[in-house]
Amino acid sequence: MANLGRALSETAEGVNETLHKLLPRGEGDAEARLFEAMRYSSLAGGKRLRPFLAVTSADLFGVPRSWSLRAASAVELIHCYSLVHDDLPAMDNDTLRRGQPTCHVKYDEATAILVGDALQALAFEILTDAETHPEPAVRCQLVSALAKAAGAHGMVGGQMIDLAAEHQSFDINAITRLQQMKTGALIAVACEFGAILGQADEHARLALRGYAHDLGLAFQIVDDLLDVESNEKDLGKSIGKDVAQGKATFVSILGTERARQQARLLVEQAIAHLEAFDTKADLLRAAARFVVDRKN
Numbered sequence: 001m002a003n004l005g006r007a008l009s010e011t012a013e014g015v016n017e018t019l020h021k022l023l024p025r026g027e028g029d030a031e032a033r034l035f036e037a038m039r040y041s042s043l044a045g046g047k048r049l050r051p052f053l054a055v056t057s058a059d060l061f062g063v064p065r066s067w068s069l070r071a072a073s074a075v076e077l078i079h080c081y082s083l084v085h086d087d088l089p090a091m092d093n094d095t096l097r098r099g100q101p102t103c104h105v106k107y108d109e110a111t112a113i114l115v116g117d118a119l120q121a122l123a124f125e126i127l128t129d130a131e132t133h134p135e136p137a138v139r140c141q142l143v144s145a146l147a148k149a150a151g152a153h154g155m156v157g158g159q160m161i162d163l164a165a166e167h168q169s170f171d172i173n174a175i176t177r178l179q180q181m182k183t184g185a186l187i188a189v190a191c192e193f194g195a196i197l198g199q200a201d202e203h204a205r206l207a208l209r210g211y212a213h214d215l216g217l218a219f220q221i222v223d224d225l226l227d228v229e230s231n232e233k234d235l236g237k238s239i240g241k242d243v244a245q246g247k248a249t250f251v252s253i254l255g256t257e258r259a260r261q262q263a264r265l266l267v268e269q270a271i272a273h274l275e276a277f278d279t280k281a282d283l284l285r286a287a288a289r290f291v292v293d294r295k296n
Contacts, residue, residue, distance in 0.1 A: 004286040012048040057194025081119035149189035158182025184216030214270035221263040
């Protein structure tokens with residue numbers, strides 16, 4: 001786990017440096033407030049798990065870090081945009097994110113909406129740049145994969161289902177589908193980015209996709225567990241909102257012990273998908289175990 005901690009820190013540092021360079025800044029411009037809010041919402045820390053998965057998956061195929069850090073930053077910008085929009089009063093109405101006031105609280109709702117829009121656009125701008133990969137076909141694949149993961153059949157569609165969950169009764173199959181879209185799709189594309197950048201064969205892509213699929217569900221189950229077992233100080237965000245709103249979660253349906261067992265089973269399944277990569281995938285194996293044991 002020591003190696004994993006160091007690798008997570010190094011990736012987070014690399015992504016933060018990349019984001020510092022890529023995010024716009026300006027003091028006298030009329031849009032300076034937007035630039036400031038974009039940086040506030042993107043550089044406030046977080047685990048940077050998705051970028052780590054993108055960079056570490058790319059390492060399997062010898063992809064230069066200069067490429068993978070840019071691609072990983074694009075994934076993180078999509079994640080940050082989704083958090084800004086999810087926190088809005090019209091969505092989850094949260095006031096705390098990563099231990100600080102949410103974007104619409106710090107600035108205002110209109111600015112928060114524009115921040116999300118701008119972060120999303122910047123993500124795709126980064127992927128189309130030749131500095132991300134010299135091959136135009138590879139850049140097109142990156143754009144296509146991220147658009148599908150983030151769109152109506154992925155993260156955004158999952159958020160729509162999540163909103164409907166406030167007024168409907170969901171069973172375990174519906175909750176699984178919701179989380180595969182809302183949370184799992186972006187985790188999956190982060191791993192897929194490594195294979196795309198490395199122009200890997202279909203077998204390798206399928207292995208990473210299987211790993212990410214099971215990892216994404218395990219991640220969400222642990223999120224649900226932390227929502228009922230942790231506190232705002234440790235998590236850095238509001239807790240207990242799903243319970244208060246009567247939403248079905250993995251924990252409310254399975255109970256805490258069965259949910260925890262299911263998360264561990266999914267992690268072992270995720271790790272099994274990495275067999276073909278041998279010891280090169282040890283960091284990805286450690287990341288899976290970290291996901292299920294994490295405290296925030």
